[in-house]
Amino acid sequence: MTQSPPLWSPSDAALQRSELGRYLRYLAENHALRFPDYAALHRWSVSESAEFWSSISEFFGVRFASPERAVLGSRAMPGAEWFPGATLNYAEHALRGAGAAHSAIALNAYSQTRERVDVTWGALRDQVARARAGLRRLGVGPGDRVAAYLPNIPETVAAYLATASLGAVWAGCAPEFGARSVVDRFAQIEPTVLFAAPGYRYGDKHVDRRGTVEEIRAGLPTLRAVVAVAYGPGELRDAVAWDDLLGESAELVFEDVPFDHPLCVLFSSGTTGRPKPIVHGHGGVLLEHLKNHALSWDLGPGDRMMWFTTTAWMMWNALVSGLLVGAGLVLIDGNPLFPDLDAQWQIAAESGATLMGASPGYLMACRRAGLEPERTYDLSALRQIGAAGSPLPPEGYRWVHAQFGDRVLLNVGSGGTDVCGGIVQGGPWQPVRAGEISGPALGVAAVAFDEHGREVIGELGELVITVAMPSMPVGFWGDVDGSRYREAYFEAYPGVWRHGDWARFSPNGSCVIAGRSDATLNRGGVRLGTAEFYRVAEEVPGITDSLVVHLEDPAGGNGELLLFVVVCGDGLDAELHDRLVTELRGALSPRHVPDAITAVPAIPRNRTGKKLELPVKRILSGAAVADVVGPDVLADPASLDPFIALAAARRAT
Secondary structure, three states, rough: OOOOOOEOOOOOHHHHHOOOHHHHHHHHHHHHOOOOOOHHHHHHHHHHHHHHHHHHHHHHOOOOOOOOOOOOEEEEOOOOEOOOOOOOOOHHHHHHHHHHHOOOOEEEEEEOOOEEEEHHHHHHHHHHHHHHHHHHHHOOOOOOEEEEEEEHHHHHHHHHHHHHHOOOOOEEEEOOOOOHHHHHHHHOOOOOOEEOEEEEEEEEEOEEHHHHHHHHHHHOOOOOOEOOOOOOOOOOOOOHHHHOOOOOOOOOOOOEEEEEOOOEEEEEEOOOOOOOEEEEEEEHHHHHHHHHHHOOOOOOOOOOOOOOOOOOOOOHHHHHHHHHHOOOEEEEEEOOOOOOOOHHHHHHHOOOOOEEOOOOHHHHHHHOOOOOOOHHOOOOOOOOOEEEOOOHHHHHHHHHHHHHHHHEEEEEEEEEOOOOEEEEOOOOOOEEEOOOOOOEOOOEEEEOOOOOOOEEOOOEEEEOOOOOOOOOOOOOOOOOOHHHOOOOHOOOOOEEEEEEEEEEOHHHHHHHHEEEEEHHHEOOOOEOOHHHHHHOOOOOOEEEEEEEHHHHOOOOOOOOOEEEEEEEOOOOHHHHHHHHHHHHHHOOOOOHOEEEEEOOOOOOEEEEEEEOOHHHHHOOOOOOOOHHHOOOHEEOHHHHHHHHHHHHHHOOO
């Protein structure tokens, strides 16, 4: 595996100024631990995992109401026991805000539905205390489930923290989801209270959700109350108004719960079956996000975290956790590309964001459009750009570095809803190379396995985690015997977490995520990740997006490799077709020249921007659309139409 030279290299001065530098000094002064480089620190963090996670709790001053008797009771996966006997509360640490003053700004909320709203730490703490008291009046207590059909606005943050403060369990869905998708998720956890809003604006379009809320209510018989957040025109009937819920002043108190007590239920995308209700605990999310936000994203008191996300994505939970380290949050609701591509850079400049999260698709679109954000806006506060959700091509790395130079660290990561955090990513002590993620995150024993369960370096393999970590799920809701949970992550390699991604690690620890392992292209025994295919196809002038699937031959032949492209200009003419074939043959292999290249209006993606390779593959293989993917999973439901038509044509021949 040939490596390119670093685009960005860490400096000693920058490391010393960072939160990671502060942590390294803490380890040296309090534990006599010193490390020559990041690789050595990472090795210690996974080989001595109990000591590492204990140091995280100490360094960040985690308050255990009932002192822990041990850090790790059992190391087995699944079933590891972290901090057995200890009690704590996530919301207490979030609202403590690393000592943030009442008068400081906690939330800058940008919306296309109403004017910008700024919320101080004092106001947020008061709202949470009042909402907590209101939920108690509605009968909510520890273990009860509270669901939210709300956008990314301050009321949602307050409702989440109020729910957590009670020891109740939170679950959220973004309001762009339709009733069926919401009920498919929420009905699994039987909520007693639903937060909802009557509608919102998406760009210049008003979306009325009152009818959808009625359908959701009808599908959730366990509901005792609906709380209506005034957002956009219209009102919800038979609902408790948000202002009434917050009508009585109250003391801000917290229910101490066990380390693994459920904090929230995050749902998988539902692109490969019924959405999985993944349960995350108070302690696991708390420790993972303290570690990640400070030591990788370099966030601390006075910083400002901006990351466009809906409330249905785990990045929303990660965004809220910026409060844990004292960072203010920039909330964005609406169309992130309205009125144009510049919108997010403008918000970053206006809010003084120190960390800006962006999807790889957005960064590549800015590159194609010729944007120059560093020259156009005052982004002097910005220190890091985070990218996650899908692989970023090497050209995206180079564009960011060309814009910002060494002043801004590009931190590309990959993780997921399953662990509510990052598995591989960068940080202030790791170099950045074009097209490569810097390496495994601290505390994450991430490697690639071959089909026999042996670690491989320099070649593609299954991304696995070999040592337990606190933010692994408590389990799946309703999975009493744990069988669904074991089947999802531990069936392939007993005692080892299989994440479902295809990865290649270099000898120095950096890695490339090559796509989902269940979408891997296998031609004549040569495996290739889809991300590597896209890196080539989407650099061909005239190609703006692409999707590739491999349909296996039941008789054992090569099967069919089908490439779908979105083209600009005059469409897919013979010249562009031949240029694509030439580039793919030269950059990959002759075996990876597609059997057919077809132009389509749009590539199907889910609402977090991931390409829906497996659903397309199943549809083209003859599966019914309703059995493959729900319409609300898709960012653009019409994007599937050409594939449905092609599947019908294939069946007719």
